[in-house]
Amino acid sequence: MKTLSAKDANYGFGMIDTACAEPVTVEKHGRPVVVVISVEEYARLLAIKAGMAGEKS
Template sequence: MKIMAARDAKNAFGLLFDTARAEPVMVEKHGRPVVVVMSVEEFERLSRQQEQGRAPRNGVSVDQ
């Protein structure tokens, strides 16, 4: 995962987008992680994976 400072992400927004299309980018502010920027495809893949994990198993829901 690529890491960018918030200032760099702001000043190079196009680079942030281009990089996030290839791999997730963690944006840090004052050295602390704040957000992760990722491609729509990666987000959709993770969302599907999460939904599959919540599917009932043998009639029993795994939600708490």
Template sequence: MKTMSARDAKNCFGLLIDTARAELVLIQKHGRGVVVVMAAEEFKRLSAQSQRMDKEGNGFKEASRRAQ
């Protein structure tokens, strides 16, 4: 994961976009990580994975409730 200061992210926005398309970018403000920028494709993949896990987890919870 790359790291950029908030100032560099603002001043070099094109570089931030190009970098985030290849890997996660942690944006720091006053030396602390505050946000992570990622490619839209990676966000979609993670969102879909999270939704699948939620559905599987909810199904498990429902089956456990029925068994009680």
């Protein structure tokens, strides 16, 4: 997983291109605060979550 500081993320540094290939952790003051993922990965995670919700019913 790629890690960027919040400052670097604000300046871009290819974060969008990188996040399309792998999750990107953004740190603020040396602590991870967010993870940026591709739309495809987000949709995959939502599908997994929806499947899990269906199993609990």
